[in-house]
Amino acid sequence: MNGVPDKTQLKKLLSDTLEGHRMTVDEATSLLKLTDRRIFDVCDAADELRERKAGDTVTYVRNQNVHVTNICKNLCGFCAFGKPKSSPDAYLRSEAQIREGIRLAKERNVTEICLLSGVNPDFDAERYAHIIGLVHEEFPGVDIHTMSPDEISHSATKSGISTKEVIQMMIDAGLGTLQGTGAEILVDSVRDVMCPTKVKTAEWSRIIREAHSLGLKSTSTIMYGSVESERDRAEHLNVLRGIQDETHGFTELVPLPYLHVNTKLYDRGLAPAGATGRADLLFCAVSRLFLDNFDNIQVSWGKLGKKFTQMLLLSGAND
Secondary structure (H helix, E strand, C coil): CCCCCCHHHHHHHHHHHHCCCCCCHHHHHHHHCCCCCCHHHHHHHHHHHHHHHHCCCCCCCCEEEEEEECECCCCCCCCCCCECCCCCCCCECCHHHHHHHHHHHHHCCCCEEEEEECCCCCCCHHHHHHHHHHHHHHCCCCEEEECCHHHHHHHHHHHCCCHHHHHHHHHHHCCCEECCCCCCCCCHHHHHHHCCCCCCHHHHHHHHHHHHHCCCCEEEEEEECCCCCHHHHHHHHHHHHHHHHHHCCEEEEEEEECCCCCCHHHHCCCCCCCCCHHHHHHHHHHHHHHCCCCCCECCCHHHHCHHHHHHHCCCCCCC
């Protein structure tokens, strides 16, 4: 399918997909390019598939983010979080501060603690394992959700061991689920612009497969709305679908809209001010239709707002 589908083509594609047709990258790209009222036909089909696949219950996790450090070796063009060690805004939390974050999480009766860090150049595998172990000791039974493939790759190099050994070390320390972050856009020509020092697509995918092979589940993510094209977004989904075919280890897709404020890509005129509302709706819907082996599509309500989130929950999302 070339370009945007006409009304007849769209109706057939959506009908075929609901009947079990596996959508192609070309077809997904064509849907992501829609600009008129037909986007609601796509959302309606995605909502029907969501109802079949996940039912009408909206799921959520009661979680607490615990920040460890914003010092990062990558300093990606899309990111306003990471800082060099020399920055006056850089921080590295002490053990006492981390324990205080865990104490607050326990008071809130959370079920998941998400440890947030940049890829600190000084962190080796032992440092990561120590922090995970600290959380596990303070709050047994909580799901510890942390470590991206990029952090695993860096800590393996720093400690002189394999990525598989790093993953097993984290599991032994108490890691519950892996963050499928650092994916951004899994197309290397795009990564070369937005995050040139992060692991490439093949390495990100290899580490995720390795984690899944060890029984460790993970989320999957995409950071969209910066320098990528509609086809790049579809190619990214295709990488995730291929991994899921093999491992069945992804718990969900978490689409993350690009937040442009204080990012180099935007300040240098390389990226727009994030995705449009149309693009948010379409990406959610197309993700549901394309990812036929995923049960859950998440909405980041903290980024998109509670009102717009309600629309996405009618466009394929369920979490």
